[in-house]
Amino acid sequence: MIARQVAWLCLGLLVGAGCNSTVERGYYAPLGASFSTSITPQQDKTADLIVDVTCQGVYLNTVEGKLTRTAHIQLDITRTSATQVLFPVDGMRLDAIIDAVEDLPEIVDTEALLPDEVWSRRLKMHEMVLVNPWSNRSLDIFFDFVDDEQPIPSLLRFRWRAEADSGWSYGDDQFLRIPEGDPRIPPALPASDKEFGMRNGYYFPGYGVLGPRGLRDSVEVRPHYLFHAP
Amino acid sequence: MRISLFLGVLALGLASAALFLNDSLSDLLREQMVRFDLNHVLAFEHVSVTSKQKVLVLNATIEDPETERVVASVDQLEIGLKIPWTGGLPVPEVQSIRGRGGRVLLRYEEGELSFVRGLMALLDGIGALMSTSSEPTTSTESELPELYFEDLEVVVYSEGLHLQRYPSTSIRVREQDSQILEVMIATGADGGTLQLLLDDDGLTRLTADQFHVSPAVTTLDPAGQDILMRGFSPTGDLDAVVDLKTGLVSGTLFNAYIDAAHVPFPLGPATIPFQVDENNVLRIDEAKLAFNGGDVVLSLEAGEHEAFMSIDVDGAEFKEEILHLIPGYQEWEEVDVADGGSFECHLKVSLTDNMSEVSVVGGGGFYVSAVDFTKHGVQLEDVVGRFEVNEQNVLKFPEISARTLGGRFRTSGTLGLLDEEFRIELSLEDLDVAQLHDVFLTTEEHEDDVAGWLQGSIQGSGQLQDPASYVAKGQASVRAGNFWDTPTFEQILKVLTMSSNLDGHQRVDAEFTVGEKLVNFDSLEIQSDVLTLSGSGSIRFNGRIRFELRPAPVRLGMVGKLLDTLKEELLVKLTVRGTLGDPRVSATPLNIVARPFRSFWNFLFEDSSEPQSQEESPADEAASDG
Numbered sequence: 087m088i089a090r091q092v093a094w095l096c097l098g099l100l101v102g103a104g105c106n107s108t109v110e111r112g113y114y115a116p117l118g119a120s121f122s123t124s125i126t127p128q129q130d131k132t133a134d135l136i137v138d139v140t141c142q143g144v145y146l147n148t149v150e151g152k153l154t155r156t157a158h159i160q161l162d163i164t165r166t167s168a169t170q171v172l173f174p175v176d177g178m179r180l181d182a183i184i185d186a187v188e189d190l191p192e193i194v195d196t197e198a199l200l201p202d203e204v205w206s207r208r209l210k211m212h213e214m215v216l217v218n219p220w221s222n223r224s225l226d227i228f229f230d231f232v233d234d235e236q237p238i239p240s241l242l243r244f245r246w247r248a249e250a251d252s253g254w255s256y257g258d259d260q261f262l263r264i265p266e267g268d269p270r271i272p273p274a275l276p277a278s279d280k281e282f283g284m285r286n287g288y289y290f291p292g293y294g295v296l297g298p299r300g301l302r303d304s305v306e307v308r309p310h311y312l313f314h315a316p
Numbered sequence: 317m318r319i320s321l322f323l324g325v326l327a328l329g330l331a332s333a334a335l336f337l338n339d340s341l342s343d344l345l346r347e348q349m350v351r352f353d354l355n356h357v358l359a360f361e362h363v364s365v366t367s368k369q370k371v372l373v374l375n376a377t378i379e380d381p382e383t384e385r386v387v388a389s390v391d392q393l394e395i396g397l398k399i400p401w402t403g404g405l406p407v408p409e410v411q412s413i414r415g416r417g418g419r420v421l422l423r424y425e426e427g428e429l430s431f432v433r434g435l436m437a438l439l440d441g442i443g444a445l446m447s448t449s450s451e452p453t454t455s456t457e458s459e460l461p462e463l464y465f466e467d468l469e470v471v472v473y474s475e476g477l478h479l480q481r482y483p484s485t486s487i488r489v490r491e492q493d494s495q496i497l498e499v500m501i502a503t504g505a506d507g508g509t510l511q512l513l514l515d516d517d518g519l520t521r522l523t524a525d526q527f528h529v530s531p532a533v534t535t536l537d538p539a540g541q542d543i544l545m546r547g548f549s550p551t552g553d554l555d556a557v558v559d560l561k562t563g564l565v566s567g568t569l570f571n572a573y574i575d576a577a578h579v580p581f582p583l584g585p586a587t588i589p590f591q592v593d594e595n596n597v598l599r600i601d602e603a604k605l606a607f608n609g610g611d612v613v614l615s616l617e618a619g620e621h622e623a624f625m626s627i628d629v630d631g632a633e634f635k636e637e638i639l640h641l642i643p644g645y646q647e648w649e650e651v652d653v654a655d656g657g658s659f660e661c662h663l664k665v666s667l668t669d670n671m672s673e674v675s676v677v678g679g680g681g682f683y684v685s686a687v688d689f690t691k692h693g694v695q696l697e698d699v700v701g702r703f704e705v706n707e708q709n710v711l712k713f714p715e716i717s718a719r720t721l722g723g724r725f726r727t728s729g730t731l732g733l734l735d736e737e738f739r740i741e742l743s744l745e746d747l748d749v750a751q752l753h754d755v756f757l758t759t760e761e762h763e764d765d766v767a768g769w770l771q772g773s774i775q776g777s778g779q780l781q782d783p784a785s786y787v788a789k790g791q792a793s794v795r796a797g798n799f800w801d802t803p804t805f806e807q808i809l810k811v812l813t814m815s816s817n818l819d820g821h822q823r824v825d826a827e828f829t830v831g832e833k834l835v836n837f838d839s840l841e842i843q844s845d846v847l848t849l850s851g852s853g854s855i856r857f858n859g860r861i862r863f864e865l866r867p868a869p870v871r872l873g874m875v876g877k878l879l880d881t882l883k884e885e886l887l888v889k890l891t892v893r894g895t896l897g898d899p900r901v902s903a904t905p906l907n908i909v910a911r912p913f914r915s916f917w918n919f920l921f922e923d924s925s926e927p928q929s930q931e932e933s934p935a936d937e938a939a940s941d942g
Contacts, residue, residue, distance in 0.1 A: 133658070136698060162719075164700050166683035168630065168660045220681025220702040222717040222724070287722070306771050306793065307743040309724055 111294035112144040112238035113271050114261035121270040125287030127162070130257040134167030135248065141261040142289045144182075144231075144238050147314055148298040149202070155231040156299075157182060157199070158289065159244055160310070162224050165217045169251045173215040173225075175204050177247040180229040182239040197236065199229040205312045208301060224309040228299065239263065290314065344406075345371075354441035356381050357434060360393070369411075371395045376415075378438055380430040387434040390465065391417030415465035420487070422472045432499075432512070432519050435489070439497065460497070463489035470501065474532040477549070482507055482528075496520075503528065508553060522558040524567065529554045531575065549575035550588070565592035574605055580640035583607050596620055609633035622668045627678075629661040634684055656685035663705070676733070679704030687718070694751075696720045709733040722748035723769070736780035742790075743773045749794055768797025768824070776830065788830035797822045799842070804861065807901035808890060812867055814847065833857045840865070853892065861899060863892035 115121045116128035127138040142158035149156070157180055165171050182197040204211040205226045217223045242261045247254055264271050272291035290296060296314035304311060342363040349355045361375035373393035377386045396412035423430045439460065465487040472480040484504025492498045492513065499512040508527035513520050531549035551574075556567025573584030586605040592598050600616040610632025616625045634657030639645050663678035680703060687696040701716030710730050717726040725747070729740035749768040772792025778785040799805050799822055822844040828837045834856040840863070842849040853863025866889055894900040 164683070164698050164717075166658050166700060168681055218702075220683065220700050221715060222698075222700055222726075224724075307726075307745055307773050308771060309745050 110238055110266070111146075111292075113264045113288075113291075114141040114143055114242055115264055116141075117241070117260040117262045121264050121268060123270050123272050123286055125272075127287075128259045128261070130255075130259065132255060134165065134169075134250065134252065135171060135255055136164040136166060137246070137248075137257055138162040139244060139246075139257065139259045140287070141242060141244070144242075145290075145294055145296055146234075147296040149228075149230055153234070153295075155234045155236075155238075156202075157229040157231070157239075157242060159227040159229070160225065161227065161246075162222070162309075163215075163217050164222045165219055167250070167252075168219050170219055171217045171248050171250040171255070173217070173246060173248045175201055175211060175213055175215065177245075178204070178227060179245045181243040181245075182229075182231065182236075183241040183243065184237055184239050197231060197233065197239075199231070201227050202230040203228040203299075203312075205301075205310075207309065208311045226310050226312050349441070352441050354438070356384070357437040357441055366394070369397050369399070371397055378431075378434045380434045381437045382428075382433060383425065383430060385423075385430060386421070387423070387431040388420040389418045390415040390468075396461070410461045412462040413464070414462075415468070417467050418465070418469070420465075420468055420470045420485075422470060424474065428518060432514065435499070436514065436518065439489070460489070460491050463487075470503070472530075472532045477532045478530065480530040480532040520560050522556075522560070524554040524556045524558075526553045526555060526570075528552075529569070548577070551575070552584075552586075552588070563592065563594050563596055565598075566590070572603075572605070578641065581607060581637050583612060607632075608637065609635045621670050622666070623671065624667075625665040627661065627663045627665065629659065629680070632659055632661075633657070634659050634682060650689055650691040652688040652690050653684060654686040654688075657683040657699075659683065675707065675709065676705045677707055694720060696725065705733065720747065721751040722746065723771075731780065737777070738780055739775075739777045741773070741775050743771075744792070745771055747771070749797060768794040768799075768822070770794050774830070784832050786830065786832070789828065790830075791825070791827045793826070794822075794824040797824055799824070800844075803897055804892060804899040804901070807899050808849070808865070808867070808892070811890065811901045811903050812847075837863070849890070851890070855896070859895040859897065861892055861894060861896055863890075865890040865892065 115126050119126050119128070125140055125142070127140040130137040130139065138161070140160040140162070142160060144155060144157045146153055147156050148154070159180065163171075163173070178201050180199040180201075182199060184196070203226075204215065206215060206223055211225070215223070215225060240263045242263075244257075244259045244261070246257045248257075249255075272286060272288045299312065299314055301311055302313040345360075345363060346355070349358060357379055359377045359379070360373045362373070364372045364374075366372045371394070373395060374391070376390045376393045378388040378390075379385060380387045392415065394412075394414045394416075395410055396414075398409045398411055399406045400409065401407070420431055468485045468487060470482040470485045470487075472482075482501075482503040485507075486502050488500045488502075490498055490500075495515055497514040499514065501510040501512070503509070506526075509525045510527045511521075511523040511525075513522075530551045550569055550572055552569040552572030554567060554569050556565060556569075558565045558567075567590060569586075569588040569590065571584075572586045572588045573582045574586070574588075575582055583605040584607075586603055588600060588603040588605075590598060590600045590603075596619060598616065598618045600614065603614045603616075605612050605614060610629055612632075613628040614625065616623065618624070635655050636653045638659065639653055659680060659682035661678070661680035663676055663680075666675040666677075667673065668675070682699075682701060682703075684699040685697065687699055689695070696718035697720065699716065699718040702714050704712050704714070706712065710732050712730050713728050715726060715728050717724060719725075723744065723746035725742070725744055727740060727742045729738060731738045747770040749770050770792060772790055774788050774790030776786060776788030778787060800809065822842055824843075825839075825841045826837050827839045828835050830836070834854045836854045837852055840849075840851055840853065848868045849865045850868070851863060851865035853861065853865070855861050889904045891902050891904060892899055
């Protein structure tokens with residue numbers, strides 16, 4: 087009888103742990119930057135290109151009816167030159183490093199991801215993202231994890247490349263997860279409205295599970311139009 | 317003693333004799349000058365005989381016979397003479413003239429170089445003087461004496477421009493052949509040389525060899541490019557050949573700097589090849605001029621009545637001084653633009669109809685790292701945009717965007733360069749309202765009491781120089797806002813006898829138009845968990861506010877909705893006057909249905925006091941409107 091109760095207890099703990107792991111959201115800061123409750127972008131800057139990379143973290147959302155773990159990266163690209171620049175979608179990659187060890191150069195477990203969706207405001211990008219001369223463009227990039235059961239990655243490595251007349255540019259931005267329980271994890275503040283939950287640069291902070299991912303109607307001018315129902 | 321006395325008398329006698337001889341010579345020279353009409357060209361202060369065949373003239377001046385202005389002064393003039401006796405009278409012949417010290421003024425007036433005119437008259441006189449004939453003849457008909465001046469300061473004067481001085485200059489005048497006079501000017505300190513060839517008609521050819529020129533010098537160009545030369549004010553070392561008979565000019569300006577009109581910084585150094593054809597058209601083909609931050613490639617084709625210019629800048633570094641090209645930029649006192657960024661520009665400029673019609677076509681792009689609006693503490697970062705100017709002289713901005721206040725600002729629009737009519741569309745994307753605090757509220761006691769994220773769009777138009785013509789309309793909303801702690805909302809809550817310690821956020825939606833010195837809110841709605849305010853009103857640019865709002869409590873359930881409807885539609889109106897920092901709020905029951913519902917209102921808000929009814933008098937309203 088006691089063994090049975092212990093077994094149920096263990097099962098309950100396991101289920102609880104499993105639920106926790108799915109509800110949990112990972113928040114990240116650029117590697118080397120101090121943690122902050124405000125989101126911190128990482129900037130790649132050359133003479134003719136400024137790319138601000140922001141990591142909204144890893145959360146669960148519903149994609150095509152299925153609960154999916156997703157890493158959400160935002161790019162704010164400013165072309166400061168007289169020629170256009172092209173960002174191939176397949177040149178954007180995310181290495182989700184499950185258990186990065188600080189002292190160990192080798193990566194213990196990595197999931198390499200290509201973008202599942204890339205959006206520029208209301209437009210879905212497919213092969214190439216073009217940024218015109220002397221202009222700015224923002225992107226939402228979603229990397230859906232194949233295996234939802236994996237722990238939340240401790241390190242995200244986002245790489246991109248871009249082609250211009252002057253040659254190729256490359257970016258390599260790493261984001262370190264803010265440890266669970268750290269006071270600088272964005273507080274779980276309720277979303278102030280249903281369409282848009284930005285606070286301190288974070289998208290719906292405090293929410294580990296967001297609703298269906300999709301384009302929402304909006305008459306407002308926004309840098310991002312792909313919203314989730316929280 | 318006797319010997320001393322004798323020597324003294326002897327010296328006195330000799331001096332008197334010398335003085336007598338000098339005075340006689342001065343009189344003699346003056347007589348000859350009058351005889352040959354030289355007295356209008358040459359004057360001197362003193363003449364002395366230094367040897368048997370040399371006369372020293374002190375402080376001689378040469379005048380332009382047309383204007384009678386002094387064009388040259390020579391401190392010391394040594395004239396080598398031969399004085400044969402003709403008809404029982406001594407007739408001096410000048411063999412050489414050597415000058416030292418003094419100043420030559422080069423000035424272009426009455427269609428000629430005044431110095432050249434004076435020099436020609438002098439040479440004519442000397443030629444006549446040397447002639448055995450009693451009538452003056454031109455200098456070219458007899459052999460000229462050697463003319464050489466040294467240690468002169470040559471000063472080039474052009475009205476409105478800095479003088480150009482050539483110190484330690486020597487001038488040698490000699491006959492190249494019987495028809496041509498050569499004036500060779502060699503300036504000291506590597507200032508180069510200038511050769512002038514003259515015939516009976518005056519200056520015919522000018523050759524410069526590494527001759528240093530400045531704007532004053534370039535206006536002496538007899539080819540008549542005065543407007544262009546003044547417009548560009550070139551400085552540099554000139555290699556050029558100017559044929560005044562054909563009008564052809566070709567040359568190169570080395571180490572050139574251009575002080576172009578309306579360009580507040582020098583352009584250069586550069587090498588500028590140029591030529592002027594027989595039709596007096598100046599051509600400059602792709603001259604590359606450096607400026608602080610990059611290079612501009614300039615091509616020019618300019619006649620007397622029209623000019624065409626192309627200006628190309630690629631990949632230049634942005635410096636604040638570039639903005640000084642914008643007319644009126646100096647008056648932007650509250651804008652602080654930092655160096656840093658890049659830009660390109662490709663423009664074609666046409667000046668037609670006697671240079672009175674200006675047309676600019678082209679475009680470019682820019683990136684400016686930071687712009688501070690110092691008064692409100694708002695900073696724009698990474699400002700990037702493009703522009704183009706079309707043949708209708710309309711400046712278009714397809715898009716300019718910048719990061720600011722935690723969000724992004726985008727704008728596009730047009731500006732008529734001739735009529736200064738503008739149209740602008742502006743969008744604000746997720747600006748942090750807390751950082752906009754200083755724009756709206758200036759009272760220190762209410763710092764950090766507003767929050768939220770602002771988005772909006774505005775369309776505006778007007779005439780740039782006439783703020784009264786500005787009109788704009790737009791919409792804006794603030795999410796996750798907190799306005800309850802602002803003076804206006806504090807007053808509203810007080811009038812409604814509601815606690816100011818409200819939790820939760822508010823959402824504000826507004827549609828507005830911008831008129832003369834005020835923003836008119838056609839609709840304004842503020843929603844929160846416990847209260848909704850809706851209405852309309854205005855905010856003047858001086859901070860005066862005027863709003864009519866209707867409050868409605870938010871209650872859940874059917875009864876709450878019914879109460880909301882009654883309350884919202886029928887019961888009370890809030891009147892807001894005063895300023896943003898010092899508002900006055902009063903509640904007015906709507907008379908027709910107010911009384912039956914007054915007790916109900918009090919019940920809702922758990923307040924036994926009478927709602928305030930403080931309809932402002934017209935005088936108050938007038939005072940409120942400032």
